[in-house]
Amino acid sequence: MKQSVVRLLGAALILAAPLAGATANDAYPRKPIALQLGFPPGQATDTVARLLAERAAAKLGQPVIVENKPGQGGSVLLSSFVRQAPDGYTLTIAATGAAVTNHFLYKTVNYKTPDDFTPVGLVADLPLVLVARPDMPFKDVAGLVAYAKQHPGKLNYASPGTGTSSNLAMETLKHQNGLRIEHIPYQGSARAMTDLLAGQVDIAFDTVPAVQAFVSSGKLKALAIGSEDRLKLFPDVPTMKESGFGTVPAHVWIGFLLPKGAQPAVVQKLNSVFNAVLQEKEVTEKLESLGVVAHTTTPQGFEAMLREELPRWGAIVKDAGLQPQ
Numbered sequence: 001m002k003q004s005v006v007r008l009l010g011a012a013l014i015l016a017a018p019l020a021g022a023t024a025n026d027a028y029p030r031k032p033i034a035l036q037l038g039f040p041p042g043q044a045t046d047t048v049a050r051l052l053a054e055r056a057a058a059k060l061g062q063p064v065i066v067e068n069k070p071g072q073g074g075s076v077l078l079s080s081f082v083r084q085a086p087d088g089y090t091l092t093i094a095a096t097g098a099a100v101t102n103h104f105l106y107k108t109v110n111y112k113t114p115d116d117f118t119p120v121g122l123v124a125d126l127p128l129v130l131v132a133r134p135d136m137p138f139k140d141v142a143g144l145v146a147y148a149k150q151h152p153g154k155l156n157y158a159s160p161g162t163g164t165s166s167n168l169a170m171e172t173l174k175h176q177n178g179l180r181i182e183h184i185p186y187q188g189s190a191r192a193m194t195d196l197l198a199g200q201v202d203i204a205f206d207t208v209p210a211v212q213a214f215v216s217s218g219k220l221k222a223l224a225i226g227s228e229d230r231l232k233l234f235p236d237v238p239t240m241k242e243s244g245f246g247t248v249p250a251h252v253w254i255g256f257l258l259p260k261g262a263q264p265a266v267v268q269k270l271n272s273v274f275n276a277v278l279q280e281k282e283v284t285e286k287l288e289s290l291g292v293v294a295h296t297t298t299p300q301g302f303e304a305m306l307r308e309e310l311p312r313w314g315a316i317v318k319d320a321g322l323q324p325q
Contacts (some may be wrong), residue, residue, distance in 0.1 A: 028088055028266055032063040036081060036092045038074025040188035043160060044126050044207035044253050048292060049093050052123070057275040064091075070187050072106075073163035074098030079110040086118065086261035088270065093123060096252045097164040100309045104317040105163045107324045108288040113310065119303040120256035121271045123278065125293045127227035128169055128205040128250040129237070131220040136202060141173075141224045141243040144203065149220060156182040158192035158204040162325075165252035166205040169226065172248050172320040196220065208233060208291025226250025234290050249316055253295075255302055267299050 029264075030171060035053050039045050046068065053064035069077045075098045084090040099113050111117070130141060138144045148155050154275055159167040164187045184201050186192040189210035195201050197219055204211075212233060214220040222237045226248070230239060240250050256274060275296040277283055287294050297305065 001035060028269060029060055029062045029076050030090060032065055033060070033088070034067050034090050035064050035277070036067045036069055036077055036090060038070060038072075038077030038092070038094070038098055039068065039160070040070045040190065041068055042190040043188050044209040044292070045093055045095055046210050047290065048124060048126075048287065049255065051283065051286060052274060052277055055280065055283060056273050057310065059273045059276065070161075072098075072168070072207060073102060073161040075106070075109055075163065076100045081257075082111045082116045082259060084259045086259040088258065088262055088266035090259065091120070091270065092257050093254050094257050094281045095165065095254045096309070096313070097161075097168070097256070099257070099306065101165070101168055101313045101317060102163045103310065104314045105322060105324060114257075114303050114304075114306040118258040118259050118260055118262040118267055119299050120258055120267055121274060121299060122253060122295045122297040122302050122305065123274070124206045124254055124287060124295055125230070125250045126254065127225050127293075128166060128252065129208055129211050129215070129225045129234070129291075130203065130205050130223040130240070130250070131196070131211050131215060132203045132223055133196065133199060134218065134221050135199075136166040136221075139223070140238070143242065145173075145177045145179065146179055149177070152180040153182070155202045158184050158186055158196050158201040158206075159193055160206065160210075161185050161187060165249070166207075167302065168316070168320065168322075169248055169250045170203075171322055171323075172316065173245065175320045175322075176245075197279060204208050207252070212291065224250075227291075227293070231291050232288070244308045249313075255297075255306075271299050 037046055037049055049066050053066050057064045074095055078098050081092050102109050138147050157170050189206050196204055215222045222234055224240045224243045225237050226240050240246055240248050278294045278296050282293050
């Protein structure tokens, strides 16, 4: 009799276990989620993150709090992020530089993409705009290249940080055309733009949100943009491809990551919520107004993309003549 009761209780517990797990997953999230960014406030990734966080919070029933932790193009954040608990309450949006290219730009990064993370989904593609001070004696990329060749070492350029896609795009342009242009790295786009406007630096590659107001007001001039096609925001600005420099990787993608070991149900819930947000008309229109092209993927699709991006960007870094620091 006792054995029968024990067997019945055991069976009941086995049957109840999946239900308990489902209940726990259905209850996620039970507290606020920290969305950590390796960039300072005001940068394009920050602008997109705050828009998505606000919309996602309404669907998740919990606040999604953006935390800015800049440094080394996002790598400082990812180095600490891999040590966070994989419980779904610490999330990050990583960009091309920190997630992929920094593996080839630095001798040591304290993480391995994608093996040390749980990919959640791609978010968007951000084309870079090549801008210059209005007083610079050139109006397009060809003119810039010609001027830099005639005046080696005279020009300098700003970037949001060493290892960022902005830095890599300019280094590729320099390498492919034999140019000497000094790199002035900053902690984020806001500081880089401040010095560019003040005349401390001459040119820069940066995202549309970082330069749009200054280009529209005439405080900066746009030479080219790294999108596949011209943007509605800048219909008169040619693409890098149209300008004859299409092999320069003038764009950056961003995507959601969790620490390694996150539960599949949590990953899927976050993927579903953010994909739904990215498909909302108001969100896509807002992103379009920022020059940001929204993308949605499955977690598996984003992981596959990351694995493809590693050798591609490794080749780009090598072709640019950059050596790991």
